[in-house]
């Protein structure tokens with residue numbers, strides 16, 4: 001069944017948990033789609049896990065469009081949400097609408113995601129008014145990592161918790177169809193989830209949310225630079241890949257690969273004439 005912003009809202013009403021994973025390329029998106037994930041997020045985490053930057057600040061619109069379009073080609077039923085990269089929406093409402101439009105037209109996403117609470121509500125309203133669904137992202141918002149002073153849990157004090165609740169209500173009021181809540185205590189995320197009519201997708205926010213999202217390299221054990229506490233590793237694909245790479249190197253060096261079954265044939269009399 002095709003997942004849309006409407007099915008997202010219906011899932012919240014029915015109490016069905018939503019699943020979201022990040023992807024950045026066609027073949028991974030296709031596997032996730034076939035596995036039945038509700039939504040694929042083309043996260044600007046591609047800056048970290050694909051491009052090797054230490055944060056998401058340098059990710060460009062061109063990066064997001066390039067990877068967004070690849071994922072969109074691979075996802076048949078999953079709702080593809082494409083991240084708006086740093087400085088593609090913060091400076092003005094005009095930038096926000098134009099760049100969200102590019103992610104839809106050129107990246108072929110079904111929705112866009114942007115980071116922030118009250119301060120980005122004018123942008124959310126304008127993008128939604130242009131007919132583009134918006135997923136908000138509050139809590140630990142990686143594009144503001146330098147302002148936070150690192151990867152820190154958000155909303156622990158009363159003041160910070162109240163601000164997060166207000167931000168969640170504000171983005172809902174501005175027209176967001178869902179909100180990602182990152183790195184906040186479980187009890188606060190559950191309270192936000194209860195207060196909102198739109199689905200709350202948690203990452204490092206406990207199991208009281210309407211759904212969960214993870215970066216797939218974390219889930220598969222393919223990224224070792226930095227592993228947050230909230231990650232569960234479902235497989236050790238990184239080890240499987242390294243073993244396969246080592247085996248390949250060994251067999252090429254020994255001549256065991258390629259073997260006869262990997263070769264193309266031709267008539268001996270033709271080859272003899274060439275000597």
Ligand code: KIV
Pocket residue numbers: 022041042043044045046083137180182203213215
């Ligand atoms: O960029 C990303 O992958 C994200 C998720 C961590 C929610 O925003």
